[in-house]
Amino acid sequence: MYRECTRVLSSALLALTSWLQAEALAQSVVEAERLLTLTTGNLPLVLVAPHGGREAIPGIGIRQGNGVPQFKTGRDHNTAELAEAIALKLGEMSGAKPFLVIARFDRKYIDANRPSIEAYEALEAQPYYAAFHSAVDEACKQIRQVWGRGLLLDIHGQAAEANVIFRGTRHGKSVADLVRRFGRQALTGPHSILGQLALRGYKILPDASVNDRESRYSGGHTAQTYGSHGATGIDAIQLEFGTRLRARDNVDRTAVDVAAAIRVFAQEYLPIKLEGMEPSIVTQP
Numbered sequence: 001m002y003r004e005c006t007r008v009l010s011s012a013l014l015a016l017t018s019w020l021q022a023e024a025l026a027q028s029v030v031e032a033e034r035l036l037t038l039t040t041g042n043l044p045l046v047l048v049a050p051h052g053g054r055e056a057i058p059g060i061g062i063r064q065g066n067g068v069p070q071f072k073t074g075r076d077h078n079t080a081e082l083a084e085a086i087a088l089k090l091g092e093m094s095g096a097k098p099f100l101v102i103a104r105f106d107r108k109y110i111d112a113n114r115p116s117i118e119a120y121e122a123l124e125a126q127p128y129y130a131a132f133h134s135a136v137d138e139a140c141k142q143i144r145q146v147w148g149r150g151l152l153l154d155i156h157g158q159a160a161e162a163n164v165i166f167r168g169t170r171h172g173k174s175v176a177d178l179v180r181r182f183g184r185q186a187l188t189g190p191h192s193i194l195g196q197l198a199l200r201g202y203k204i205l206p207d208a209s210v211n212d213r214e215s216r217y218s219g220g221h222t223a224q225t226y227g228s229h230g231a232t233g234i235d236a237i238q239l240e241f242g243t244r245l246r247a248r249d250n251v252d253r254t255a256v257d258v259a260a261a262i263r264v265f266a267q268e269y270l271p272i273k274l275e276g277m278e279p280s281i282v283t284q285p
């Protein structure tokens with residue numbers, strides 16, 4: 001009898017412990033997602049912005065970066081706002097909604113564009129980092145499931161050249177599928193996103209004549225992890241917007257131009273036709 005009671009009690013205790021653990025895990029996921037902006041899209045495009053967040057992560061200090069190469073904690077100002085504005089303008093133009101994964105936590109606490117070993121220091125930051133990457137991973141999976149392939153744009157900011165957008169594709173690797181299907185035209189040609197932005201007056205580096213040699217901002221952990229050189233990836237391009245292009249007064253204009261460029265690209269190269277009016281294709285600078 002005593003033995004039977006003990007057995008029942010210990011299995012009840014075990015069930016309670018695993019329920020509590022599951023609850024705690026669910027709670028930490030909910031808390032971690034509070035510092036992300038997540039949207040499920042209706043077209044095979046995901047916009048990612050890891051460095052525009054302004055929020056502290058409760059209970060942890062800022063990163064010190066001991067031993068981390070090219071350690072940075074600086075915010076890419078207004079890139080969260082830019083990613084949201086691009087999604088908004090795309091919606092207004094065509095009713096299409098991209099997937100969005102935007103970090104609201106500050107880069108001082110987590111650098112989501114790094115492998116986990118370099119991304120954070122306090123253990124408490126782990127669920128936030130994991131939530132960010134599982135959201136990107138999930139968006140890519142859904143895109144592959146529904147459309148077979150798609151595009152990820154990783155939105156960043158750089159302060160080296162105020163009027164320039166740097167492209168980063170891990171020297172061509174992260175757009176391997178796009179280029180294999182359609183040639184380099186799909187990356188830098190007149191109906192590509194970068195080509196359309198160039199035709200709309202933006203300076204793009206490296207320019208279209210330069211093939212795979214990207215000397216600066218050649219793409220980070222996200223392009224490396226989710227790019228189409230990997231079996232489960234989609235095409236991924238890192239875009240580094242100069243300071244002036246994402247200044248508060250210019251975010252909307254930049255967003256309109258990027259959204260218009262995405263529409264032209266989508267019509268030509270994505271496995272979906274956007275609703276609404278035909279995209280306005282700029283053919284002359």
Ligand SMILES: [Zn+2]
Nearest residue numbers: 051076156157
């Ligand atoms: Zn960045």
